[in-house]
Amino acid sequence: MELFNPIAKAQEIRSFVERDGLRKYYRVPRAGSWYGGIATADCCGCNLKCAFCWINKPRDNPEKIGHFYTPEQIFNKITACAARHGYRLLRLSGNEPTLCKQHLLELLGLVDKTNYLFILETNGTLLDVDYVTALAQFKNLHVRVSLKGTNAEEHSLLTGAIGDSFENIIDAIALLKKHKIRFNVAAMLSFSPDKNVMLLKERLRTIASSVGEDFEEEYVFLYPHVVRRLKRAGLEPFRAYSSQGIPQELK
Numbered sequence: 420m421e422l423f424n425p426i427a428k429a430q431e432i433r434s435f436v437e438r439d440g441l442r443k444y445y446r447v448p449r450a451g452s453w454y455g456g457i458a459t460a461d462c463c464g465c466n467l468k469c470a471f472c473w474i475n476k477p478r479d480n481p482e483k484i485g486h487f488y489t490p491e492q493i494f495n496k497i498t499a500c501a502a503r504h505g506y507r508l509l510r511l512s513g514n515e516p517t518l519c520k521q522h523l524l525e526l527l528g529l530v531d532k533t534n535y536l537f538i539l540e541t542n543g544t545l546l547d548v549d550y551v552t553a554l555a556q557f558k559n560l561h562v563r564v565s566l567k568g569t570n571a572e573e574h575s576l577l578t579g580a581i582g583d584s585f586e587n588i589i590d591a592i593a594l595l596k597k598h599k600i601r602f603n604v605a606a607m608l609s610f611s612p613d614k615n616v617m618l619l620k621e622r623l624r625t626i627a628s629s630v631g632e633d634f635e636e637e638y639v640f641l642y643p644h645v646v647r648r649l650k651r652a653g654l655e656p657f658r659a660y661s662s663q664g665i666p667q668e669l670k
């Protein structure tokens with residue numbers, strides 16, 4: 420498999436999902452029980468190609484699905500959804516929220532004028548110094564970085580991206596800490612031997628002990644289309660959830 424650079428990939432995907440400050444979304448809004456209740460807008464386009472990803476068309480063919488929205492339109496829709504359900508949390512999900520930087524920053528600016536907290540779920544690949552510095556100005560923000568695997572080799576195997584990308588994400592986590600942004604780290608561990616999980620946790624603790632304490636373990640959900648994707652990639656999980664959400668030890 421030829422590995423790709425996720426920063427170059429982001430540029431390519433943006434040409435389908437970004438237009439004059441507008442971003443493409445495929446589901447707006449969505450009420451969900453994650454985090455105890457959160458209003459969500461599902462955006463189109465991601466710069467990784469995770470073999471365990473549950474998203475089909477909005478990731479693989481973002482040019483063929485969705486509609487463009489301004490940051491204000493998304494803000495109005497997710498805050499109306501949150502108000503209806505009594506939620507205090509907002510997020511973008513469904514693909515990679517950081518892909519369209521200006522759109523996201525404008526949305527965060529609107530959220531900052533409220534009492535809502537925005538959970539920025541990201542794969543972390545685009546969080547360079549400039550991006551993290553820009554995020555540091557927002558007070559109603561919590562960043563949740565989700566690592567794909569525990570090291571550069573697993574990251575490439577799972578996402579198709581070059582191994583350097585994993586190291587950039589670790590650097591981004593250190594930047595979040597340095598800029599005193601609220602954050603936590605999650606990792607997809609379905610394909611990682613225990614020894615590698617332990618090494619990752621040790622590495623993260625060198626950035627901050629709190630990173631280890633707030634560490635979230637993620638495991639793949641074995642929906643039928645995800646199982647087909649994994650088969651095509653020749654990947655077998657050690658641990659997973661069934662499509663009904665029941666934990667499974669598989670090896």
Ligand code: SF4
Pocket residue numbers: 465466467468469471472473474478513514515542
């Ligand atoms: S980073 Fe998330 S949205 Fe993107 S391919 Fe991976 S699992 Fe799918």
